Amino acid sequence: MLLGVNIDHIATLRNARGGLEPNLIQAALICEKAGADGITVHLREDRRHTKDNDVIELKKVLKTRLNLEMALTDEMQKIALAVKPECVCLVPENRQEVTTEGGLEVASRLEFVKDFVKPLVEAGIVVSLFIDADKEQVEAAAKTGAQFIELHTGKYSEAWGTPEEELEMNNLKKGAALAHRLGLKVNAGHGLTYENVRRMHEIPELIELNIGHNIIARAVFDGLEKAVIDMKDLIK
């Protein structure tokens, strides 16, 4: 299975001081060096973490793939067509949310999604729809022209270790199998951790997992001790 690393949290930390550190490009290159198969950033309407110039610069330097998560707006479509990331993942966006909450609603607005996807695919961009593992949404996604879906694993992640885990796991399995039968390629992501990720191997259709928060959270603790030691050395 492939790994796409979402580095939005690096941008959040950088923006907290308004400067350049931690450098987003450097973070992306470290992820690639460590074996990431792609780098994901979400360019939000409010630009709360990744900025337009980050997307432009990442596209220039990445050796793997840039996966641009974005909402279905004219502004984002223009940016994607200008920057031409290798992949675009279409997500719902709500200004108030802390992170992407639910999957994209495709079934009730199939024509709109289809029209949105078309120019992106024609420009050579691989398009993925971030949807819940719901029969209606998967069937609709297969009619949009998008090549991939990314199954929202948020409910599974929240249910992990509870009696609902099995139900959510089964939903993901059924969703992935249906998507595959309908000719879609299948990725998954959201809320995955070093613990709950193991069960993703039970879904044979999965090609790539997109993981952000838990990797960046672990990176802080893996690096904190050395960071303090280095500063102590400098000031002693």
Ligand code: PXP
């Ligand atoms: N996939 C999509 C479409 C997302 O919006 C996000 C969160 O930005 C992720 C994957 C990664 O989720 P997490 O940060 O919880 O690993």
